[in-house]
Amino acid sequence: xxxxxxxxxxxxxxxxxxxxxxxxxxxxxxxxxxxxxxxxxxxxxxxxxxxxxxxxxxxxxxxxxxxxxxxxxxxxxxxxxxxxxxxxxxxxxxxxxxxxxxxxxxxxxxxxxxxxxxxxxxxxxxxxxxxxxxxxxxxxxxxxxxxxxxxxxxxxxxxxxxxxxxxxxxxxxxxxxxxxxxxxxxxxxxxxxxxxxxxxxxxxxxxxxxxxxxxxxxxxxxxxxxxxxxxxxxxxxxxxxxxxxxxxxxxxxxxxxxxxxxxxxxxxxxxxxxxxxxxxxxxxxxxxxxxxxxxxxxxxxxxxxxxxx
Numbered sequence: 001x002x003x004x005x006x007x008x009x010x011x012x013x014x015x016x017x018x019x020x021x022x023x024x025x026x027x028x029x030x031x032x033x034x035x036x037x038x039x040x041x042x043x044x045x046x047x048x049x050x051x052x053x054x055x056x057x058x059x060x061x062x063x064x065x066x067x068x069x070x071x072x073x074x075x076x077x078x079x080x081x082x083x084x085x086x087x088x089x090x091x092x093x094x095x096x097x098x099x100x101x102x103x104x105x106x107x108x109x110x111x112x113x114x115x116x117x118x119x120x121x122x123x124x125x126x127x128x129x130x131x132x133x134x135x136x137x138x139x140x141x142x143x144x145x146x147x148x149x150x151x152x153x154x155x156x157x158x159x160x161x162x163x164x165x166x167x168x169x170x171x172x173x174x175x176x177x178x179x180x181x182x183x184x185x186x187x188x189x190x191x192x193x194x195x196x197x198x199x200x201x202x203x204x205x206x207x208x209x210x211x212x213x214x215x216x217x218x219x220x221x222x223x224x225x226x227x228x229x230x231x232x233x234x235x236x237x238x239x240x241x242x243x244x245x246x247x248x249x250x251x252x253x254x255x256x257x258x259x260x261x262x263x264x265x266x267x268x269x270x271x272x273x274x275x276x277x278x279x280x281x282x283x284x285x286x287x288x289x290x291x292x293x294x295x296x297x298x299x300x301x302x303x304x305x306x307x308x309x
Contacts, residue, residue, distance in 0.1 A: 007022065010219075026065065026069070059086055075103075083151075101153070127177075184214070184215040202222055265302060
C-alpha cells in the first residue's frame, strides 16, 4: 500500500498491510535533518516566483522529514492560502503518496485564563449569544475546510481541546448543547466534501466519548494516557464505530525510562492494532525539547510490531 492508502484504510476501520503512523505536529525536524518547517512569517512580503520557490523549499523539507520517519500522513501548519499552495507543491514532489491534513475545527475549546469564567457566565446568563458565536465559528470552519478540500487537501485534524485530566471543561449536558451539534455539522461537511476528519482533544474524554463518536469523525486522537484514557478500553467501547489514533505516553517519552517508553508503545500496538482501525501516534506531539532518540525508540516498537501479515 502507499502511505495514503494505508492511512485511509485505517481511518475507515479496515486492516491495511501494516499499522500506519503520523503525528499531529513534529517539532524535531531540526534534530532529525538540520532543517525546520516554515511558518507564515517566512512567507511575508513574498509573491510571484519568490513565493513559489519558498513554498517548494518548505514542501521539500516536509516530504524529506516525513519520508524519513515513514509517516503516512502530513499535517500542514500554515494559513489557508499557503496550505493550498503547499498541497500543490507536495503533489508535484511526491504525487498522491501522503494523506495531507490541516487544522479544521471551529468549536469552542478550553478558554485561556479568565476566558473560562466569562464563557461559563455567558452560557448561563446569555446562552443565545453563545450559540450565535458557535454558529459563526462553525460556518467559518465549514467554508475554510471546503476551500482546502477543493484545493486538494485530504482531510482535517479538528484540534479544539475540550478536556482537562479530570474531564471536559463543561458538563456533558452543556457539551451536548454548545459543542456537539456544531462539531457534527463541521464533520458532516468534511465528509460531504470527500474529506477525512480526525477529532483531537487531550485530557479525559471518557465522560463525552459517546458524544465525540456520535459527531461522526473517522478517528479520535490523542487518547491521552496521562488523563487515564486506556486504548484497550476505548477500543472495546467504540472500536467498531471509530478509528483510534495515539495513546503513546508523552510524559514517558520525555522523563520515563527506556523500559517505560517501550512498554507504552507496546501496549498501544497490542491493544490498538487487532482488527484494524488504529494509527500509531503519541498522545500529543513529539515536542521541542524531547530527545529525538526517545521518539525513535517508540518508532522502533512500531516497526517491530506494525505488520498485519
